[in-house]
Amino acid sequence: MFRRLLPLTFAVFAIGTDSFVVAGVLPDVAGSLHVGVGSAGQMVTAYSLAYAICSPLIAVLAARWTRNRVLLTGLTVFILANVATALAPDFALVIVFRILAGVGAAAVTPGATVAGASLAPPEKRAQALSIVTAGLSVATALGAPLGTFIGSHFGWRSTMWFVAAVGALAAVGTAAFLQKIPAPPAVPWQRRLAPLGNPRIALTLLGSLLFFTGNYVINTYISQVFHRATDGNGTTLAVLLLASGIAGAIGSFASGPLTDRLGNRGMIVIAALVAAVDFAVTPWAGAALGTAFAAVIVWGLSGFSLIVPLQHRLITISPADAQLSISLNSSVIFVGASLAGVVGAAGLDLVGGENLGFIGAAFFVAGLIVAELTHVLIRRHNTAAERVAAAGEPQTAGT
Numbered sequence: 001m002f003r004r005l006l007p008l009t010f011a012v013f014a015i016g017t018d019s020f021v022v023a024g025v026l027p028d029v030a031g032s033l034h035v036g037v038g039s040a041g042q043m044v045t046a047y048s049l050a051y052a053i054c055s056p057l058i059a060v061l062a063a064r065w066t067r068n069r070v071l072l073t074g075l076t077v078f079i080l081a082n083v084a085t086a087l088a089p090d091f092a093l094v095i096v097f098r099i100l101a102g103v104g105a106a107a108v109t110p111g112a113t114v115a116g117a118s119l120a121p122p123e124k125r126a127q128a129l130s131i132v133t134a135g136l137s138v139a140t141a142l143g144a145p146l147g148t149f150i151g152s153h154f155g156w157r158s159t160m161w162f163v164a165a166v167g168a169l170a171a172v173g174t175a176a177f178l179q180k181i182p183a184p185p186a187v188p189w190q191r192r193l194a195p196l197g198n199p200r201i202a203l204t205l206l207g208s209l210l211f212f213t214g215n216y217v218i219n220t221y222i223s224q225v226f227h228r229a230t231d232g233n234g235t236t237l238a239v240l241l242l243a244s245g246i247a248g249a250i251g252s253f254a255s256g257p258l259t260d261r262l263g264n265r266g267m268i269v270i271a272a273l274v275a276a277v278d279f280a281v282t283p284w285a286g287a288a289l290g291t292a293f294a295a296v297i298v299w300g301l302s303g304f305s306l307i308v309p310l311q312h313r314l315i316t317i318s319p320a321d322a323q324l325s326i327s328l329n330s331s332v333i334f335v336g337a338s339l340a341g342v343v344g345a346a347g348l349d350l351v352g353g354e355n356l357g358f359i360g361a362a363f364f365v366a367g368l369i370v371a372e373l374t375h376v377l378i379r380r381h382n383t384a385a386e387r388v389a390a391a392g393e394p395q396t397a398g399t
Contacts, residue, residue, distance in 0.1 A: 004119050007173035008112040009135040011071060014167040015105045016139025017147060018082065019047070019337075021163060023220050024148025024241055025156040027232065032156060033091040037224060037353075038345030040091075043098045044220045045341030050102025052334035056192060056327070058107045067115040067181035068174070074107025075171040079164050086160035110327065115181045137252055140304070141245035145238045152234020195325040200317045200377050205325075205332050207370040208310050211272065212333045214363025215303045216340030217347065217356055218279060222296075224353025225282055229292035236289070240296050247300025255305035259312050267309035268371050274302040276364035282357030307333075317378065 022029075022043050030040040062070050081101035088094045116132035143166070151159035195201045218225055222244075223237055230236040251271075259267045278285075278298040285295040314325040347359045 004177075004179070005116055005131045007170065007176075007178045008071075008116050008132045009138075010166075010173055011075060011108050011112050011170040012132055012135030013139045013143060014075070014135075014163070014170045015078070015108050016136040017143030017166055018078070018101060018105065018163045020140055020144035020219070020241075020245075021147035021151075021159055022047070023222050024144060024234070024237055025151040025159050026221070027223050028151055028156040028234070029094075033094065035091050036345075036348075037221070038348045041220050041341045041345050043094060043341075044216070045338045046095045046098040047102040047105070048216075048334045048337035048341070050099045051106045052331045052338060054103045054106035055110055055331050055334070058103075059110060059192070059327075062107070067111050067118070068178055070107050070111040071115065071174050071178070072171060074104045074111060075167055075174065076104070077101075078104030078108060079167040079171065080104075082160050082164035082167065086157045086164065110330070115178070118181055119179075137249040141242065141249045145242035145245060148238040148241055149235060152238060192324055192327070195318065195321045195328060198318060198321070200374060200381065201314060201321070201325050201328075203370060203374040203377065204310060204313050204317065205328060207268075207367045207374060208306075208329055209332050209336050209339075210363050210367030210370060211303075211306050211310075212336030213339045213343060214279070214360040214367065215275070215306075216337040217344040217360045217363065218282070218299065218303075220337070220340050221344045221348065221353060221356055224348060225356050226286045226292045226296075227353060228287050229289045240292060243293055244296035244300040247297040248304035249300075251301040251303075251305035252307065254301075255308040258305075259309045264309040264313040264316065265371075265375050268306065268313070269368065271302045271305045271309070272364050272368040272371065275299060275306075276361045276368070278302060279357040279361035279364065282360075283355050286354055286357070313374070313378075 026037050026040045026043075029035075029043065030037045033040070058070070058074075062073075065073075078101055081097045081104055085094055085097040085101065088097055112132055112135075147159045147162050150162050196205075222241070223230070226237070226240060230240065255267060255271070262270070275298075278295055282295050285291040310329060311326050314329060318325065343359065344356060347356050351358065
């Protein structure tokens, strides 16, 4: 099964690398194209917003396509957009091509997820999904630092060529080794958005939006948050990204067993509190390299361990809507990344790069408040459901 899923894992790795690598080359982009670092950060906003908007659109418009066709079309757009970004003569065109890269990515990641699930028997689908999504963890731990290292030595345009080359390898592997996968049953718009009518799901998604906006404020402008520790050295920044990426992968993998043990509420509270405190001390931790390493490791372990408990909460709220609500959560994460580009740019002007941790911490605190309100709503709903069941009355649907 691993060999069959490997092309999909590599495709997700390519998309994940592009999602995270721009943060490491923002100063170089800003200097090369004569814009501020905050303006350069809108490359992340453009990419992420295009992904968030186009992911559900593509799912509907390409519903009758085979998954192979969706993946190869998305990868082709993704590759060409990154090549065009590498060749773009000015910042306006860079933004346009980042939008196109986001459109291509919006076809690839959901398509790879669906394809991976379809290639495994029912009893091994969770394992198959973990293999496919491992590409994202590897991209965080390896792809982004490697791209940053390349950019620090050969310029940011070489980083875009690197991403395009990774995408091309993924496309070749998909075309050569992925068996034909038919289109899944079409899901109409009304059904896709139906989970939003459940207030417990809607609040969980709002909490996710706040958490990942705070997370990506730091991730997008990490070069500015830790500028004093790295002294602007791209290689040092790449090592910091490597440390945070490895910690993030460990946190992501460990969050599953911890959520089973502590429950989704316990895991959300612990991870959010640790991340909030960690972000709040980065104005001091970011002043020296040793404390900066400690800060990014704690950030990786806590900040990126929230996806699993949030998904677990969505599944337990409404198992019947699990696939749709998790898909909405994926879009919400990219909306958070796009908002982070704007919020972080404003923060650079208001408080300075070294103090962006305060803004990230504020978003985590707000997300934790929403998560606790959601828990109260879930508990009240469950209590009411138990009373109805005890009375032998039918429960009202959609509550």
